Amino acid sequence: MRFTLNIWRQNGPTESGRFVSYEADDVSQGMSFLEMLDGVNQKLLVAGEEPVAFEYDCREGICGSCSLVIDGIPHGPDQGITTCQLYMRRFPDGANITIEPWRAKAFPIVKDLVVDRSALDRVMQAGGYVSVNTGGAVDGNALLIGKDQAETAMDAASCIGCGACVAACKNASAMLFVAAKVSHLALLPQGKPERTGRVTAMIEAMDREGFGSCGNQYECEAVCPKRISVRFIATLNREYRRAGIVESALPNASESPHAESV
Amino acid sequence: MTRLLRHFQSSVGSKVLLALSGLGLVGYVIFHMLGNLQVFEGSRALNSYAAFLRDMPIVLWTARIGLLGIAVIHVALAIHLSLQNRRARPRAYAIHRYRYASIASRTMAASGLVVLLFIVFHLLHLTAGIVGPSPPDRIDADGYRDVYGLLIHAFQNPVIVLIYVAGQVGLAFHLHHAVSSSLQTLGFEHAALNGLLKAAGPSVALLVVLGNVAIILAVFLRIVR
Ligand code: HEM
Ligand code: FES
Numbered sequence: 001m002r003f004t005l006n007i008w009r010q011n012g013p014t015e016s017g018r019f020v021s022y023e024a025d026d027v028s029q030g031m032s033f034l035e036m037l038d039g040v041n042q043k044l045l046v047a048g049e050e051p052v053a054f055e056y057d058c059r060e061g062i063c064g065s066c067s068l069v070i071d072g073i074p075h076g077p078d079q080g081i082t083t084c085q086l087y088m089r090r091f092p093d094g095a096n097i098t099i100e101p102w103r104a105k106a107f108p109i110v111k112d113l114v115v116d117r118s119a120l121d122r123v124m125q126a127g128g129y130v131s132v133n134t135g136g137a138v139d140g141n142a143l144l145i146g147k148d149q150a151e152t153a154m155d156a157a158s159c160i161g162c163g164a165c166v167a168a169c170k171n172a173s174a175m176l177f178v179a180a181k182v183s184h185l186a187l188l189p190q191g192k193p194e195r196t197g198r199v200t201a202m203i204e205a206m207d208r209e210g211f212g213s214c215g216n217q218y219e220c221e222a223v224c225p226k227r228i229s230v231r232f233i234a235t236l237n238r239e240y241r242r243a244g245i246v247e248s249a250l251p252n253a254s255e256s257p258h259a260e261s262v
Numbered sequence: 263m264t265r266l267l268r269h270f271q272s273s274v275g276s277k278v279l280l281a282l283s284g285l286g287l288v289g290y291v292i293f294h295m296l297g298n299l300q301v302f303e304g305s306r307a308l309n310s311y312a313a314f315l316r317d318m319p320i321v322l323w324t325a326r327i328g329l330l331g332i333a334v335i336h337v338a339l340a341i342h343l344s345l346q347n348r349r350a351r352p353r354a355y356a357i358h359r360y361r362y363a364s365i366a367s368r369t370m371a372a373s374g375l376v377v378l379l380f381i382v383f384h385l386l387h388l389t390a391g392i393v394g395p396s397p398p399d400r401i402d403a404d405g406y407r408d409v410y411g412l413l414i415h416a417f418q419n420p421v422i423v424l425i426y427v428a429g430q431v432g433l434a435f436h437l438h439h440a441v442s443s444s445l446q447t448l449g450f451e452h453a454a455l456n457g458l459l460k461a462a463g464p465s466v467a468l469l470v471v472l473g474n475v476a477i478i479l480a481v482f483l484r485i486v487r
Contacts, residue, residue, distance in 0.1 A: 008356075019356065072357035098357050105350050168361075170368070171347035173273075203272050212350035213273035213343050215367065216443040222361035234451030237274060241449060244269040 001027040001088060005040065006098040007052055013108050013116075019098070022052075029089035033076065034059060034066060036088050053112040059084040061225060064160030067167070068113055069100040074164035074223045082162065082225040102163055104172035105210040117163050119209040120177060124161075126205030127181060131193045149187055156184035158226040165220035165228075171212030176220035178206050179236035180228050186239050196247050199239040273346070276339055281444035283336035288441060288466065290329055291433070295473040301486060302477075305410035309402050312409040337378060344371050366438035366463075376432030383425060388412065395419060417481035426478050430471045437467035 002025040010017030024040050031039070034056050041051035057065040066083040070076035076086045091097065099113065107115040145153075159180035166174050182199050185191025191198070214233060221230045269275045297315075300307045315322055360368065386393045394416065400408040416422050442463035450459055480486040 006356075069355060069357075072355060072359035073361070100355055100357070103351055103353055103355055105352055170351075170363070172350035173347075200269075203274050207273050210350055211273075212347035213277055214447070215347070215370070216439075216446045217360075217363035217367045219361060219363055230446070231451045231456075234446050234449045237278070237447060238449035240272075240274045241278070244265075244275075247265075 001029060001091075001093045003027060003036070003088075003091065003094070004096045006096065007113070008100045009052070009112055010101075010109050012111060017109070017112075027088050029087070031088045032059070032084055033068070033070070033086040033088065034084050053110075053114045055114045056084055061085045062160060064162035064225075067102050067115065067117075067162055067164070069102065069167055071098050074102065074167040075162075075225055079222065080225060080227050082160075085225075102167035104163075104166050106172065106174070107163060107166065115163075117161070119211070120161050120163060120174065122209060123174065123178060123202055123205045124181060126201045127185075127198045128194060128201060130185065130190055132190075143189055145188065153184045153187040156180045156187065156228065156232050159184075159224075159228055160226060162225060164223045164225065166211060168219040168223040169212065169215075170217060170219065171215055173214050173220075174206050174209070174211040175214040175233050175236065176224065176228060176230065178202050179230075179232035182239055183232040183235045186235070195239070196243045199236065200243045200247065203236075203240055273343070276343055277447045280336060280339045280343065281447040283332045283339070284440055284444050286332045287329075287336060288437065291437075291470055292466070295470050298477055299473055301410065301413060302480070305402060305408070306404065308410045308413075309406040309408060310404065313406040316407075333381075337374075340371070340374055364439060366435045367443070369435060370439060373432045373435035376429065377436055380425070380429030380432060384429065387422070388416065394422060413477070414481055414487060417478050418484075420482070423478055423482045427475060430474050430478075433474075434467045434471040437470060438463050441466045 002023065005022045005024055006019050007022060008017055009020045022040050022044075024036055027036050027039065034054070037052060037054055044051045055065045055067055057063040059066075061082045061084060064082070066075075068075070068083045070083065070086070075081060075083050076090070078086060078090060101107075101109055101113045102115045102117075104115075106119040107117055110116050157180070159177060161177065163174075163177070165176035166172050169175075182202055185198065186195050216230075216233075218230050221228065270279055297311060298308075300311050366373070383393065400411055402408040402411070417426070440463060442460055445459045445462060477486075
């Protein structure tokens with residue numbers, strides 16, 4: 001198979017970028033999208049040109065590193081998978097394919113197709129710790145959690161933090177990500193001690209990073225490789241209201257837990 | 263107080279206020295439509311209903327000021343959030359494809375603007391009587407102000423009909439997404455209710471707009487005269 005790729009090239013965060021066209025030939029149907037790009041880069045290297053920078057790690061859909069907007073859809077045309085799980089047989093031979101980075105103010109471009117997603121890490125940090133007792137190990141079955149509850153928490157916890165929800169959202173909102181993180185802990189007894197403060201801190205951190213607000217279009221769910229449901233956004237909205245009512249005193253500022261070392 | 267302020271200043275808090283103010287306006291829009299449907303009962307019913315409302319100046323003005331306040335909150339927050347959202351993606355995608363988003367949900371700011379312009383026109387036209395072809399300001403047989411006559415006069419004019427129907431189309435688009443969206447914003451979600459919550463927007467939009475357009479067209483087509 002052969003393809004014409006229209007790839008966003010940008011040398012650095014402050015430089016202006018542009019689309020450059022590349023030919024990908026000798027592509028086999030069984031290649032993943034990233035393997036196809038590896039082939040393109042191999043040729044660029046041989047020709048003495050700068051290879052296209054793109055991010056990956058596990059290449060099996062579990063780490064959340066890969067991040068390409070392919071023909072206008074984060075992670076490409078298939079639902080419930082990451083870019084590394086997308087295969088070239090999915091595209092018609094000879095197709096033109098446009099490849100862009102995640103675009104959001106909170107995700108500055110590092111180079112070409114690589115963006116800095118540490119804003120998501122900072123939102124997680126703002127959520128803080130989960131209290132765990134030290135001492136002798138507790139019996140595994142001492143803490144009873146209903147099956148439905150555990151399953152729902154697990155659905156939320158399957159978020160791999162890739163940021164496709166932000167990339168797909170018209171408002172570049174991180175609500176689905178924050179909703180997944182807040183919900184999975186709020187649903188479990190282990191997350192209860194810090195439940196109230198966590199949601200407020202994470203939402204304020206999300207706003208600080210410059211993500212937009214949720215317009216309830218559900219494009220996030222449509223592109224989420226883990227098919228995380230927008231019902232967790234409703235859960236997040238409820239958790240936030242609950243915190244507003246329950247919280248006796250809000251912390252002065254939801255600073256990052258490492259703020260004192262700055 | 264600062265705590266409340268801080269709660270509603272966040273994106274989620276602002277959305278909650280947007281949803282609550284929007285639902286307040288939805289409540290009024292439904293009430294307004296039901297009231298006006300009395301045009302089908304004849305001039306007597308409508309004129310005495312109008313007089314009944316005007317007979318309670320304190321209630322009337324409280325409602326008017328309350329509505330104005332709610333509308334100002336809604337529009338101010340909508341502008342604030344829209345600008346913030348625009349800033350969240352400084353550079354647009356070369357290609358962007360939607361998967362779930364309805365047309366209505368993608369045009370909320372535009373449909374909101376149409377509704378705003380329409381409301382201004384509507385107030386100047388029928389409430390204040392400043393714009394539009396000047397109507398006969400009459401008193402009916404019972405000594406009430408002839409609101410019925412005003413409507414008949416207004417909606418026999420094709421230009422006015424066009425403006426009102428356009429306003430209703432804008433409202434239909436806005437409500438189609440708004441009502442279901444606001445329920446999600448307020449955190450309503452349950453496996454047994456999701457179908458209902460999703461249908462709420464389109465249903466309310468259809469109900470309100472059918473009711474309003476029925477009045478306009480009934481007069482225009484001389485079914486009601
Ligand atoms: C009769 C008048 C109106 C009603 C009944 C109404 C109702 C609503 C409701 C219920 C929402 C949903 C809130 C949510 O998404 O949680 C909403 C959102 C919105 N409204 Fe209105 N509205 C009206 C007029 C306006 C006007 C005049 C404007 C602007 C000029 C406007 C702009 C918006 C915008 C931008 C949104 C946000 C959509 C989003 O979050 O993506 N609305 N409206
Ligand atoms: S590279 Fe790990 S999810 Fe794609």
